[in-house]
Amino acid sequence: MQKLFQTIRFKIILTLAISSLLLLVIGFFGLIGMSSLNDRLQATYDNNVVPVTQLAKTRASTLNVRLLLWRTHAEKVQTHIPRIRELQSQAGEAWRSYYPSGVTDEQEREIADQIDVLMKKYQVSVQQELTILESEDYTAAAAFQAKEITPVGDKLTELFSADFASNIAQARDANAESSAHSKAIMWAGGALIGIGTLLGVGAAIYLVRAVSRPLDQAVRLAGDIAQGRLDGEIVGDAKGEFGLLLNAMQQMARQLTGTVRGIRDASESVMVASRQIASGNMDLSSRTEEQASSLEQTAASMTELTQTVRLNAENARQANGLALAARNMTEASDAEVDGMMQTIGKVSASSAKISEITGLIEGIAFQTNILALNAAVEAARAGEQGRGFAVVAGEVRSLAQRSSSAAKEIKDLIATSSMLVQEGERQAIKVGESMEQVKQAIGQVSQIVGEISAASDEQSQGIEQVHQAISQIDAVTQQNAALVEESAAAAQSLEEQAGKMKAEVMFFRLGDETVAASRSRGSRNDMQARPGTNPVRSGEADAATTHKPLKHVAPRLSGNTEDWETF
Numbered sequence: 001m002q003k004l005f006q007t008i009r010f011k012i013i014l015t016l017a018i019s020s021l022l023l024l025v026i027g028f029f030g031l032i033g034m035s036s037l038n039d040r041l042q043a044t045y046d047n048n049v050v051p052v053t054q055l056a057k058t059r060a061s062t063l064n065v066r067l068l069l070w071r072t073h074a075e076k077v078q079t080h081i082p083r084i085r086e087l088q089s090q091a092g093e094a095w096r097s098y099y100p101s102g103v104t105d106e107q108e109r110e111i112a113d114q115i116d117v118l119m120k121k122y123q124v125s126v127q128q129e130l131t132i133l134e135s136e137d138y139t140a141a142a143a144f145q146a147k148e149i150t151p152v153g154d155k156l157t158e159l160f161s162a163d164f165a166s167n168i169a170q171a172r173d174a175n176a177e178s179s180a181h182s183k184a185i186m187w188a189g190g191a192l193i194g195i196g197t198l199l200g201v202g203a204a205i206y207l208v209r210a211v212s213r214p215l216d217q218a219v220r221l222a223g224d225i226a227q228g229r230l231d232g233e234i235v236g237d238a239k240g241e242f243g244l245l246l247n248a249m250q251q252m253a254r255q256l257t258g259t260v261r262g263i264r265d266a267s268e269s270v271m272v273a274s275r276q277i278a279s280g281n282m283d284l285s286s287r288t289e290e291q292a293s294s295l296e297q298t299a300a301s302m303t304e305l306t307q308t309v310r311l312n313a314e315n316a317r318q319a320n321g322l323a324l325a326a327r328n329m330t331e332a333s334d335a336e337v338d339g340m341m342q343t344i345g346k347v348s349a350s351s352a353k354i355s356e357i358t359g360l361i362e363g364i365a366f367q368t369n370i371l372a373l374n375a376a377v378e379a380a381r382a383g384e385q386g387r388g389f390a391v392v393a394g395e396v397r398s399l400a401q402r403s404s405s406a407a408k409e410i411k412d413l414i415a416t417s418s419m420l421v422q423e424g425e426r427q428a429i430k431v432g433e434s435m436e437q438v439k440q441a442i443g444q445v446s447q448i449v450g451e452i453s454a455a456s457d458e459q460s461q462g463i464e465q466v467h468q469a470i471s472q473i474d475a476v477t478q479q480n481a482a483l484v485e486e487s488a489a490a491a492q493s494l495e496e497q498a499g500k501m502k503a504e505v506m507f508f509r510l511g512d513e514t515v516a517a518s519r520s521r522g523s524r525n526d527m528q529a530r531p532g533t534n535p536v537r538s539g540e541a542d543a544a545t546t547h548k549p550l551k552h553v554a555p556r557l558s559g560n561t562e563d564w565e566t567f
Contacts, residue, residue: 015203022196029185029192036181052167054098058119059160061091065126066153069145073138081130088126095119108166115159122152214245221249225256267502274495281488288481295474302467309463313456320453323446330439337432344425351418358411365404372397 065087068080099116103109125148132141372393379390 012207015207018203019196019200022192022199026189026192026196029189036185049171051098051102051104052164054094054102055160055163055167057094058091058098059157061087061094062119062122062153062156065091066145066149069126069129069133069141069149072133073141073145076136076138078133078136081133084126084130088123091119092123105166105170108163108170111159111163111166115156115163118152118156118159122149122156125149125152218245218249221253225249225253264502267498270498271495271502274491274498278488278491278495281484281491285481285484285488288477288484292474292477292481295470295477299467299470299474302463302470306460306463306467309456309460313453313460316449316453316456320446320449323442323449327439327442327446330435330442333435337428337435341425341428341432344421344428348418348421348425351414351421355411355414355418358407358414362404362407362411365400365407368400369397369404372400 065084068084068087072078072080072084095116099112100109103112125144129141129144129149132144375393376390376397379386379393
């Protein structure tokens with residue numbers, strides 16, 4: 001529990017709680033005062049303002065009734081009577097609204113009781129005069145008003161004024177009480193505000209002291225660490241969160257001391273390792289450049305081989321096209337030979353028909369010859385009478401013999417022609433078979449040329465892929481060569497940075513190494529005075545100065561990490 005009271009959290013919460021409690025008390029007191037003042041104002045309105053308004057309305061109505069009664073019997077007209085009755089009704093309603101509920105004071109009640117008696121008498125008198133006026137006896141009405149109504153009205157006016165004065169006096173007294181009450185609330189509120197201010201200032205001073213002292217110690221310790229003094233100690237015994245903060249900062253200083261020692265040792269190791277890495281990277285860079293040169297020559301040879309294979313593939317495509325054209329021509333010739341054979345077949349069929357027709361003609365000529373012979377025999381038997389017929393028969397026989405001779409010659413010619421046609425048909429069949437063989441041979445040649453073309457294309461694609469792979473390998477090798485060079489430069493820069501880091505770490509004082517720290521600062525100042533010197537060997541320092549620092553090389557290396565892993 002005591003630790004809780006010592007925490008800055010508890011102190012802040014306590015200060016805020018006191019301030020909030022004071023605000024609540026002041027606000028609550030203010031609300032109560034405002035509510036009380038509001039109640040007093042409402043009571044003043046209900047007890048004084050509203051009754052005065054009702055009294056004023058009643059008095060105005062009674063005065064207007066007297067005025068209209070006077071005008072009625074003076075002007076001797078009946079037009080004002082309805083208005084008089086309306087005003088009488090308004091006066092009665094206003095008075096009933098005020099009396100007796102609106103009366104709050106004894107003096108006011110005495111006056112109101114007198115007014116109530118006179119109001120009843122006044123209303124009866126007005127009704128009597130209205131009756132006289134309705135009978136148009138204006139002289140009697142005037143006399144009645146002077147005798148009965150005027151004295152009562154004057155007395156009512158006097159009592160109304162007294163009632164007004166009573167309400168005004170009540171309102172004055174209520175205002176004085178409200179003013180006194182308001183002043184009391186103001187004094188009490190001012191006292192509460194003063195007490196709250198004093199408590200708030202006291203709490204603020206207490207909180208500032210509770211916060212500033214530990215913070216001053218924390219700032220001093222942080223300043224010592226910033227100046228390289230890691231042997232600072234905490235003075236005093238701080239409690240709460242600031243005690244935890246100071247202890248944590250003390251622990252941080254101790255951990256930082258161990259870290260600085262570790263960095264010093266690590267910087268020595270980094271310098272040695274960076275020298276070895278730089279040497280190995282230089283050898284690797286040389287071998288990588290030789291490999292890149294060989295790959296460039298291989299890529300050039302693959303380019304020439306690719307062009308040669310492409311040329312062969314193109315020639316194979318042209319040969320394949322020519323073979324296809326020859327095959328198409330052979331197929332066209334084969335079709336023409338087929339047409340010729342069909343034509344020869346038609347000619348052979350026509351020759352056979354002609355031979356049949358010639359045989360028929362020869363048979364007709366033979367029969368005609370026989371008939372002519374019979375006719376000649378019959379003409380010889382007829383003697384002198386058949387001589388003319390015998391001459392005709394002789395001519396017919398001569399024609400029949402000539403027709404038979406011509407038919408024989410035609411038959412012989414047709415037979416010869418049929419033999420030639422059959423011989424041509426046999427030769428055409430042989431030509432067709434030869435053309436079919438030629439077509440098959442051309443098809444085989446076209447297929448072989450197509451296979452050669454396809455093989456050439458596949459070879460071209462394969463060589464192209466090999467060429468691309470070699471080009472990629474060449475590009476990767478070039479990148480690797482650049483990365484190796486950058487890695488060598490980075491290693492040399494790392495060695496330089498490790499030396500600088502060691503010099504910078506010597507800035508810190510670790511308690512038992514004060515003398516060493518002063519020497520390191522002296523050496524660091526000498527190194528800053530002579531920019532050409534650094535903590536690496538002289539031969540390697542010259543090489544390191546020709547390369548960029550590590551902070552410039554790092555972005556390039558991070559962008560090519562994948563290529564380095566591939567290499």
